[in-house]
Structures are given as C-alpha cells and as structure tokens.
Amino acid sequence: MTCSSPTLQGEMEMRSTIKKEEMGQPPPSSWEFHATGPRNLSNPGWRDLIRSSWRDPNYRRIAMSCFVQAAYLLELDRQENRAAKHALAPNWWKPFKYKLVRPLIDARDGSIYGALLEWDQLAALSDLIVVKPQGAPKAVLALRGTVLKQLTVVRDLEDDFRFFARESLRGSVRFTGALEVLKSAVNKHGSNNVCIAGHSLGAGFALQAGKTLAKDGTFVECHLFNPPSVSLGMGLRKIQEKADKVLKRYISGSSSNAGETCGPREEREVVSEVGEEKLINEVKRWVPNLYINSCDYICCFYADGSGVATVTTEKHNGHSEARSKLYISAKGPRKFLEAHGLQQWWSDDSELHLAAHDSKLMYRHLKSLYVEES
Numbered sequence: 001m002t003c004s005s006p007t008l009q010g011e012m013e014m015r016s017t018i019k020k021e022e023m024g025q026p027p028p029s030s031w032e033f034h035a036t037g038p039r040n041l042s043n044p045g046w047r048d049l050i051r052s053s054w055r056d057p058n059y060r061r062i063a064m065s066c067f068v069q070a071a072y073l074l075e076l077d078r079q080e081n082r083a084a085k086h087a088l089a090p091n092w093w094k095p096f097k098y099k100l101v102r103p104l105i106d107a108r109d110g111s112i113y114g115a116l117l118e119w120d121q122l123a124a125l126s127d128l129i130v131v132k133p134q135g136a137p138k139a140v141l142a143l144r145g146t147v148l149k150q151l152t153v154v155r156d157l158e159d160d161f162r163f164f165a166r167e168s169l170r171g172s173v174r175f176t177g178a179l180e181v182l183k184s185a186v187n188k189h190g191s192n193n194v195c196i197a198g199h200s201l202g203a204g205f206a207l208q209a210g211k212t213l214a215k216d217g218t219f220v221e222c223h224l225f226n227p228p229s230v231s232l233g234m235g236l237r238k239i240q241e242k243a244d245k246v247l248k249r250y251i252s253g254s255s256s257n258a259g260e261t262c263g264p265r266e267e268r269e270v271v272s273e274v275g276e277e278k279l280i281n282e283v284k285r286w287v288p289n290l291y292i293n294s295c296d297y298i299c300c301f302y303a304d305g306s307g308v309a310t311v312t313t314e315k316h317n318g319h320s321e322a323r324s325k326l327y328i329s330a331k332g333p334r335k336f337l338e339a340h341g342l343q344q345w346w347s348d349d350s351e352l353h354l355a356a357h358d359s360k361l362m363y364r365h366l367k368s369l370y371v372e373e374s
Helices: 007-024 057-079 121-125 151-168 171-191 201-215 234-257 256-284 360-370
Strands: 096-105 112-119 139-143 194-199 220-225 289-292 325-329 353-355
Touching: 007 325, 057 096, 057 112, 057 139, 057 194, 057 220, 096 139, 096 171, 112 171, 112 201, 112 234, 139 171, 171 194, 171 201, 194 201, 201 220
Parallel strands: 139 194, 194 220, 220 289, 289 325
Antiparallel strands: 096 112, 112 139, 325 353
C-alpha cells in the first residue's frame, strides 16, 4: 500500500489544475452559480403568466443581488481571461431570463464596473413564457462595488476616497457613464420599467444616479445593498451639530430661565413638525430600497433614525408614508467582511425586518431633492 504526503498530493493537484488550464478548462471557482447562488430559486415558467414571481419582494431582492454579482463577475472574468464559454457572469442573469446588452467600461483602465441587462424574450420562450411576467423590469442597471485586484483597484479606491472626502460621487467618470446608460434605458423603456441596483460603492453610484433623475421628476426603482454611510463630511457635520446644540443651550440658559423658554421652543417644534409632514408627502414619490446589516460599519449609520446601528423587529405602520424602505438583516452574518458581503442578500434563509423608523441619514439624502439647502 502506498501513501502520498500532503505536499505531494498538493503538487499533483496543482499539476492537474495547470493541465486543465492548458486544455482550455478553467479551474473550479467558488462563484459558480450552482455552488454559491440561491438554493431554492424557482425557474420561471408558464405559471408566471398567472402569478408572477416578481411580485414577491424576496424574489425581487434575490434577483437584484444576483444581477449585481454578475457585474462583479464580468470584471473578474475579464481579469482572469475566461473565454465566453467558461465565463461565470452569464449564469447569474440567465436563470431570470435576462441578457447582457451593455457592459459599463471605464475607458481609463478597461475595467467593467456595471452591466445593463434586459428581459430576454427568446430565452423566456424556451420555458413557455410567451410574455414578460407582470412586475419584471424590462431593464436593470447593476453596479458593482470595490474589487481589490491590481487591474482595477486604483480607480475603485479613487472613487472610495471621493465619497469618503465629499460624501458625493459627482465628478467621477463612472458616475457620468452610469447616469448616461440609465437615462438611455429610461428613454427606451420608460421609468416604470427600469431598475437600478448596486452594492457598496456601486450602491453609492446607484443612489446618486437615482437622485439625479428624481430631481427631474423621473423615478426609477432603486435597490441599494450595503450602501456606504461613513464619510469624513458626515463626521465633521455631526461634530458641528453637537457644537451648535451646546452653544444654543448655553445661550438660552444664560439669557432666560427654563420656564420662559419652554413656550417658544414648543411652538418652534410644532412648526417644525408641520413642515416635516409636508416634506414627507413630497419625498415619498421616490422610495429607494436599502438593505442593511447592522454589523457592517460601512453602512450601519443608515440603520436607525438616531444614526446608531440597531435591529428592530417592529413593523412600519404606514408604508405609503415611508421615505425609504429600510430592510435590516435580523439573522445575517456578524463578522464585518461577511456582514458587508453581497451573498447574504440572495441567501434563502435571509430574515429581514422593515425598520419602524426611517433613516435620518437617508432622509437627509431625500430632503436634498426637494428642499434648497441653506
């Protein structure tokens, strides 16, 4: 009986992998759809003509997260020189009966940072789907986040630092490209038939592009997975707000006693609440969907109205008045890398809760659409 050492066995496996690559067969990948994709995803069929899967919010979330994963894999396929027949990305949109019509390419380094997908009627006919199911978008713009690989890391980090310093992605070449593609899709299909989705940095681009169209009265469905909330600008603003509160408290305390200031303060609060209600009725016209893991410190400041990351199981009592739909992962991963990952959002055992209170940070984003900043 012969026994091979772990070193020898590893060397044999490496030689086998090299041999497969020489024969044109790619090595096994952890991002094969059948290995890491949704487990219990139902294939679209003729039943969708009666009851569309796209009406289910969970199915919609899973589909959007898979489309964003496809955007990541388009860039990884490019970097690893995978030929079309061995590419990983197509398997993440084909099960939903979509096709790639345009990759978003950064002309400076050739990297792919997004993908425009459209409903594939020919593929749908193979499953006896003669018309597009109700609720299924005609086009989806999916934007990836940061890829820490040599061929794209410089441009990715450049936009990461742009957001960190300015809390805005305007001025980015990639933002300009994404906005142009989104406008083109809206012109072709209509705003009601177009969605935009992104993860991490890509969610930042999606939010910025969606806001830009909303300012012109064009509202597209928006799905934001782990959108970045941490920025230098936000930190400085919080410090300034705290300093202003301390200064106002000191001035009011030194000029009058508490009883004298109570009346005017309450009156100001009533006026503020009236203005707030009026603002809510305006901003609810555009309702982006945010998917947050409170253990992810990159996006956690969206998770609570006070800016503190918490998980709530309380349901919202008036969806029509929600300024944003904020879904918080109740049983998601707790370690940072997994908590910031995209995979949790297509997981079959995901348990999400709709936040009882709107995000203060998201409210500020939406407020800028309708109110001139002083």
